[in-house]
Amino acid sequence: MVFLGDIAFILEVALLAAGLVLFHRAGKEDSRLLKVTAWIMIVTAVLAAICTSYYWIYYYQSGAFEIHHIMPGG
Numbered sequence: 001m002v003f004l005g006d007i008a009f010i011l012e013v014a015l016l017a018a019g020l021v022l023f024h025r026a027g028k029e030d031s032r033l034l035k036v037t038a039w040i041m042i043v044t045a046v047l048a049a050i051c052t053s054y055y056w057i058y059y060y061q062s063g064a065f066e067i068h069h070i071m072p073g074g
Contacts, residue, residue, distance in 0.1 A: 002065050005056045012052060016045035 019041030026034030059065060 002056075005052060005059075008052045009049060009056075012045050012049040015041055016049070019045060 019038050022034060022041060023038035026032075026038055
């Protein structure tokens with residue numbers, strides 16, 4: 001479960017980075033559509049990261065990460 005939270009957070013950071021790169025490029029090209037798209041990407045990434053962080057802390061405090069699951073077929 002921890003691994004899935006880590007993957008989600010990495011994807012959110014990647015989306016944030018892509019949004020910032022797009023915002024920089026939109027400034028160079030003076031494109032309003034690209035700026036709006038970049039802001040949507042940035043806001044979505046920040047909100048998703050907050051949500052992932054909240055639930056990661058919630059599950060950590062509830063002890064869900066201390067349970068070891070045995071993989072089937074191993």
